[in-house]
Amino acid sequence: MNQPEGQGTISRGKSSKAKGKGKSKGPRKGRKKAVLIWIFFVVLFAIVCAVVGYLLVILNGERILSANVNKLNLDKASVIVDQNDKEIAKLYVSEGNREFVSFDKIPKKLQDAFVATEDKRFFEHNGIDLLGIGRALVKDVIARSAKEGASTITQQLSKNLFLNADKTIFRKGTEASIALALERKWSKQQILELYLNRIYFGKGQYGVKTAAKYYFNVSDLDKLELWQIATLAGIPKSPGTYNPISNPERSMDRRAVVLKLMYDQGLISLEEKEAAAKVVYDIKKASGQTGKYLTYVDYVLDEAIEKTGLSEEELRSAGYRITTTINTKAQTAMENEFANAERFETSKDERLVQGSMVIMDQYDGSLIAMVGGRDYQIQGLNRVTQQRQPGSSFKPIVDYGAAIDTGDYYPWSTVQDVKKCYGNYCPSNSNGNYLGTIPMKQAIKESRNASAVWLLNEIGISKGLSFAEKLGIKLEKEDRNLSTALGGLYRGVTPVQMVRAYGAFANGGTLQDPHSILKIEDSRGKKVYEYDESSATRVMSENTAYYVTQLLQGVVQKGGTGVRANFGGRPIAGKTGTTQAGIPNFKTTGNRDVWFVGYTPEWTAAVWYGYDKTDKDHYLKKSSGQAAAMFSAVMSKAMEGVKHKSFPIPSGLKDDEKLAGINGLIAAYSPEQVSVELTWSPVANEGMTYKIYRKVNGEADFRKIAETADPSYDDYAILPDQVITYYVTAYQASKKMESAPSEKVTITVTTGLEATPPPGEEGGEVDPPEESESPPESPPIEIVVPGGSPTPSPTPSPTPTNNPSETPIGDTPASPPAG
Known part of the structure; x- marks a missing residue:
């Protein structure tokens, strides 16, 4: 029976569509199967590569461990030489700086402190901490460099035993391979034992027992207190920064971090944490060092770490040759004078009056000599890098130099020496004597406080702070007040900063970069660092520098506060400085800090005296004359045979101008x-x-x-x-x-x-x-006036006739701001 044409058409269409579907099913199933097969082989290949890679890592670690199991990476001492290539020190680490202690002699709390701080999953991982590595890689990607460590204790031991500290992906891989091998070969207790005996603690000390003896005079580790344990556990992250001798405050900050980690992990109670965090270091307990030029050598080491990025351990032990700027004659002269007890006041107990001094060649910034303290071989605290209040030695920087640099003032300009309050701030001359209008050169010669504050107020605090910053001293926002005119600073300055600033006055207006290193070469003679001589910058005109020098020459002349600094008939310029003791609930005319910063046409030097901690039993009875006398004693011997020069005189100087006085009153x-x-x-x-x-x-x-x-x-x-x-x-x-x-x-x-x-x-x-x-x-x-009897006029206050170096008029400012 014939169907309608439309229905047939529809039937054929369906049949065609169905046939089409049937034809496409076969090829699609084939493609899916091919994809699955491809994925299978890719995954299989990846697994094979991973297994092979893992085996290679394992084998590489085993190979390195087997070949170097007895290796000590401390077999080639670095040396420090002077400019004439004469060796002055060797940084070899002897066995005397390393003492082994078995695991059963290491207290549990000491072990806990290091594990909590360095690797809290130490007892859970197999040598590498994947979570820590992932976190480190993320941070490295963000920083666009390999900065983050995130190494386990086992990895740190691997690096210390067999590798250098280059932070590269390849090194991390090798480090991990050795760590895995170590974990298979040794138990966790053996690894932790070796780690605690090999880790570096700064100051040339290796191992926890040696460090405990060096820093705390504790030979029996069971006798370590919690604060000492936390201090030791905080050092390995950065031994040069966190050891309690070089940086007591930063060490205590790091100690607080360790204590918090121990508390967070349930290893100590809140009471233990808080009690340990309150302990203030008594660094005089540190054991002694031996050798010559100790302050200078340590300064060189710190500078080398900063300039190269190498660790102290590497710099001591990898055969580097460090060429320095030391002048051994000047260094010896300085050390001899600081060893002379007659140069210092006598203390009532074993805490000595301390001091520090540094000499710089103002024309190139070379640090010629330095002493960080009277007993540096015992304490190791370099006071040339410690901040103290400068007192009136800061006046040339923030007051007189800044005023002359405006072009409105000259050494013959006048200032006001009057008793005056500026809001709530009422500066005073220490002897209570005021002279009214006086020449600037007299004001600084006699170190009159009222004149200095008046002058800074006239030019504006901003100009004073800006000039100080140009001289390398960046002040805090808290220093935007007139007490800065008298050196009452929020944080203070270091002798190195002061010698740098005064050096710019001495050389005609150029700020140099103080440095102790000329170059560093590795064991193969390849240069890894060289000082850049182009770092100097002009910060003031030659005229400004010369006029300030004129002012400061008056300070060391008869009648000036720094007269005791003179020696050998050389031209000398400089400024004294003292700060009040400022002891709460204790009234005294004694001082906390005394300074003399001065220069000849050849060298610039800064001298500081004081106690490390000032209290009612420990403050200076004398003033800045003793610092000026130390300057003279050291420089006179150090400069024997040095050719005499003159201060540079610029062209176009104005003559000393004076106004005619008033007659016929x-x-x-x-x-x-x-x-x-x-x-x-x-x-x-x-x-x-x-x-x-x-x-x-x-x-x-x-x-x-x-x-x-x-x-x-x-x-x-x-x-x-x-x-x-x-x-x-x-x-x-x-x-x-x-x-x-x-x-x-x-x-x-x-x-x-x-x-x-x-x-x-x-x-x-x-x-x-x-x-x-x-x-x-x-x-x-x-x-x-007739009508009454003659009345004699009041007798004017005479100018003090005391030794000006011991009783300066204005060298003791009002107490500096808190902090």
Whole structure:
């Protein structure tokens, strides 16, 4: 039976579609099977590669371990030489720096501290910590370099025994292979025992027992206290940074981290953690070192670590040759003087008055010599890198140098030495004496605090801080106050920073990079580091440097606070500095720090004296003269045979300018006006004004009462029975210059009659005195108004005649800010 055409068509279409489906099923199943087969073989290949790779890693580790099982990676000492290639020290680590202790003699808490800090899954993994490696790789990718360690204790032992410290993927792989081999060969206890006996603890000390003896004088590890255990466990991460001698504060910070890890892992109680964290180091317990030039050698080692990125262990033991800038004659002279107890005050107990000194060649930044303390061989604390309050030795940096650098001030410019408060801050001269308007060179020579603060206030704190930063001393935000003018800093400065800053004044305005290393070569003679001489930068004009030098030369001349620094007829410039003891609930005139920083045309040096910790039983009785005397003693011997030079003199210097003083000052009482009329002879200079100063009986100091362009002034602010003394100065605002004070005249104000001068005088006019550095105050002229008996004028306060090096006028500022 015939079907309709449409239905047939539909039937054929379905049949065709069905046939099509049937035809495509076969090829698709074939493709899927091919993909599965391909994946199978890829996975199989990967498994084979992984197995082969794992076997190669295992075999490589076994091979290295078998070949080097007895290897000690400390067999070639590095040496330090001077510029003439003469050996001055060898950094070989002898067996005396390593003492083995068996596992059963290592206290459980000591083991726990190292495991908790270095590898808390030590007893769970098989030598490598995959979680730790993954975390390290992520951090390396983020940092775009191989910085993160994340090694297990076993891996660290592998590296210490057989590898260098190059942080590369290949080294990490080799390190892991050795770690796996170690884990198969030895038990966890054996690995931990070897690790604790081989790990480096800084200062040339290997192994936990040697470190305990060196840092704490503890031979029996069972007698270690928790704070000592945590300190030791914190050192291996960075031995040069976290050992308690080189950096006590950073070591205590690291100790706190270890204690927290131990607490978090349930190894100690909260009470134990808090008690151990409160202990302050007493570093005098450290055992002694031997050898020559110990401070200098340690400084070289620290600088080499910084410049090369190598570890201290590698630098000591891998056969490097380090060429330095040391001058052994100067170093020996310095060490001899610091060994002389007569150079220091006597302490009431075993805690010594400490000191440090560093000498630098200001023309290239070479560190010539340094001593870090009187007993450096015992303590190992390098005080040339420790921050202390600089006191008045900071004035050339933040006050006078900054002012001269503005171009508005010169050594002959005048400053105000007056008792004045700036808000709540009221600086004072230590002897309570104020001279009013004085030349800048007198203010710094006598180290007058009031003048320094006045000057910084005039130029602005920002200019002072900016100039200090140009000299390599970046101050804190807390230093944006006027106490900085007197060296009252938030954190302080180091002798190395001070010698660098003063060196820029000494060499004509260039800031050098202080350095002790010229070059470092490996055991094959390949150069791995060389000092870059282009690091010096000009930070001030030659004129500024020369004018500051002029000011500082006055400090060491007769009448200056640093007169004891002189030696050998050489040109010398410098500045003293002292800071108050500042002991809570204890009043004393003693000091916490004393300084002298100075220079000749050849070398610059900084000297610091003080106790490491100041308290009511440990503070300095004497002032900065002792530091100046140490400068003289060391430099005179160190510079024997060194050719004399002169300070560089730039061209285009301005001459020493002075304004003519005021003559002919006359004071007369006017009954009609009820005033004191002052007249004087005018000064023939353009833009001249006159400043009038007066002091009434009962007042301690003169104060400015007026400024006028006319050579006369009427003082109406008077009362009966007052004794008033006046003087006048000339002032030229365009040059910020003020003349020396005129002769003083005194008048006694009573009622009724006209004032007449005393016999033998004409209205108080006298001849001016001869100019001098610090003119003495002559008795003022007395003018008495009839109607009362003559009243003698108050006797002016004399300038102190004490030894200026021992009782400076302004070297002791107000207590610095907390911190």
